[in-house]
Amino acid sequence: MALDPTLAHTWLQTALAEARTGLAEGGVPVGAALFHRDGRLLGQGRNRRVQESDPTIHGETDAFRKAGRQRGYRQTVMVTTLSPCWYCSGLIRQFDIGAVVVGERRNFTADLDWLRGAGVEVLDLDDAECIAMMRDFIAARPDLWLEDIGE
């Protein structure tokens, strides 16, 4: 059954709260949450490159880590404020996460069609708050942003 956009928008609020926390901490404002399709929250997290001096902690990898060891991910949904980079797209593909909800893809995207081609359901909410938060951050801290995506 396809994801319900109204429900997905509710889930996005958890990821957005993480992104706002990251912004307040001086970090890159990308948040994420891993949900089971049945609505259970399995893990939530945010980019903490700056906070922990750790370039491996993207929003998606942090939410995935917080969910701990799981036996399978096909029935899970990765919800993220920003379209995943290649690193996080690779995570989603390798662990066969069934679906991805992205807050927006206007400020950055790797290739959502690559995920679709791997059998991942993708829902882009094109959310105004996600777009504005990321746009303002990139304008204010281009150095941090480019470092975070390896450019």
Add this chain to the structure above:
Amino acid sequence: MALDPTLAHTWLQTALAEARTGLAEGGVPVGAALFHRDGRLLGQGRNRRVQESDPTIHGETDAFRKAGRQRGYRQTVMVTTLSPCWYCSGLIRQFDIGAVVVGERRNFTADLDWLRGAGVEVLDLDDAECIAMMRDFIAARPDLWLEDIGE
């Protein structure tokens, strides 16, 4: 200048030592090291899914993390005992790591040609010790191995 296989084999010993440590700890025996092309070791690590109950710690991501925040990765080489999964391949592509040395690809591989297509130099050493270590581990602990690759 293309990677020198003899030098790459020397670098592989650092990754192999990490894999052996992981095996002794009861973990998945995949080790990795991030080198600068000039020979400097930037970080080394190993899969610690079991040890830390953290599914995000693959050998490659651990070595990358240990290298800390870097301004760019084009002149770096990821050396890993086992051909990278999609998660680690995505890391390599996103951060524009210039080259990858794999100990072997017989026991597992995502798609090394996908990395080549993204401009990454790939050298497969087809190392007998790496092959045997992984083969024996998969035979002994298929449960752990399948969990680690999300199957």
